[in-house]
Amino acid sequence: MKNLKLEYKWRLVLILWVAYFLNQGDRQIFNVVIPLIKEDLQISDVQIGLVATLFTLFYGIMVPVAGFAGDLFRRKWIIFFSLLIFSIGTMFTGFANGIILLVLFRSIATGGGEAFYYPAATSLLGQFHHKTRAMAMSIHQTSLYAGIVASGFIAGYIGENYGWRMAFLSFGIIGVIWAFVVLWGIRDTPMPKEEMNEHEEKPSFMEIIKAIFSRKTVYFLSLAFGCMCFVNVGYLTWMPTFLHEKFNMSLSAAGLHSTLYHFLFAFFGVMIGARISDKLALKRKQIRMEIEILGLLLGAPFIYWIGFANDKLWCYVAMGLFGIFRGIYDSNLFAALFDVIEPRYRASSMGIMLAFAFIIGALAPVILGQIKTIAGLESGFILLAGAYFLGAILVFLGLKLFFKENYYDEDNYN
Known part of the structure; x- marks a missing residue:
């Protein structure tokens, strides 16, 4: 029975890894084929x-x-x-014939659908992985890297050879198929009894809100994640176009190179960060937030370097070094949050933290589009580097001011 339980918890990681691969892959398709969409639909950088x-x-x-x-x-x-x-939203994006349908299918249907994946999936992983939590979440996180890199190259190739619409249709169909694999492969698992209150009642909405917002560390982690997300959304949206225009790359090459080195080295960073934090967390409670500070602080200079490198090789080197420290931050993104939130509120806390992050990150594409129009994308990388540095300061403040009183010692409650 114990072996079966062990087998399922890692099979769950595999099933969710592919689902998150598609989640992130669908997101990157649009960024890679931006030049083709602009030309076909005659829309501007700011509209994109x-x-x-x-x-x-x-x-x-x-x-x-x-x-x-x-x-x-x-x-x-x-x-x-x-x-x-x-x-389905990704599939229908391939039928868009103007800005309104792009917003409807891409921004609303695809964006709204993707929003419901991560809190539920990560909460489920946290339920089955205790001592291996950071490792399981880090493995899951690597699908983000693989999905963005692979989809960048594949979407660019399909777009150049078969049109941008076919890129959306292809990924959408695969996603629909995998949805039914998820339906078959994941157990209909409720919250375990030990993670409910003594009467085994589900928490009310107001109880959830009060429990999460009483932990001030959550504010700082969420705002720091917003800074990171601002950088991530801006980078992923405009980096393929940046390489395409600055170094005259093809779309498939720009799609590949804009993500390959960054996420390849992020993979090593996330595994290193997870290994260190899981090993030291029992002895040093604050280690997860300390690792986040390290990742943000040391990643900032390499973001700046990407924008001002005049040689492709040095640009790739900067992407890789940025990736290492991005991965180190990612390795403890939600594991650090779980240090101050008890299990029954974790999916909700992730939802709130993601809301902070993506509402802040939503500003990046249009701001960088405006900067691109006025001064060129190189200037936008100064802003992105500053956002990473600000994120490091915010995590540091949360750690020093509130972490000790907010810490949730899970071992004492199981």
Whole structure:
């Protein structure tokens, strides 16, 4: 029985890894084929940035709802319908013939569908992984890297050879198929009894809100994540176009190189960060937040370097070094949050934290689109580097001011 339990918890990681691969892959398709969409539909850089901004904004608005749903309803079904809806939205994006339909299918349908995946999936992983939590979440996080890198190259290749519409249709169809694999492969698992209160009642909405917002550390972690998300959304939206225009790359090459080195080295960073934090967390409670500070602080200079490197090789080196420290931060993104939130509120807390992040991050595409029009994208990287540095300061303040009183010692409650 113990072996079967062990087998399922890692099989769950595999199933969710593919689902998150598609979640992130669908997101990157748009960024890679921006030049083709602009040419075909005759829309401007600012309008393209607006589509990406509205996608991120709608995601940010819906993700708290998704978090509350993850604490109140069966997470298997939330994950299934999330994957199904955002995949259908991706398919229909391929039929858009103007800015309005791009916003409807891309920003609303795809963004809204994607919002419901992460809180439920991460909460489910946290339920089955205790001592291996950071490792399981880090493995899950690597699908973000793989999904963005692979989809960047594949979408660019399909777009150049078969048109940008076919890129959306292809990924959408695969996502619909995997939604039914999720339905078959994940158990309909309720919250365990030990994670409910003594009467085994589900928490009320107001109870959830009060429990989360009473932990001031959450504010600082969420705002810091917003800084990171601002950088991530801006980077992923405009980096393929930046390489395409600055170094005269093809779309498939720009799609590949804009993400390959960054996420390849992020993979090593996330595994290193997870290994260190899982090993030291029992002895040093604050280690997860300290690792986040390190990742943000040391990543900032390399973001600046990317924008002002005049040689492709040095640009790639900067992407890789930025990736290492981005991965180190990612390794403890939600594991650090879980240090101050008890299990029954975790999906909701992730929803709120993601809302902070994506509402802030939603500003990046349109701001960088405007900066691109006025001064060129190189200047935008100064802003992105500053956002990472600000994020490090915010985590440091949360750690020093509130972490000790907010810490939730899970071992004493099990």
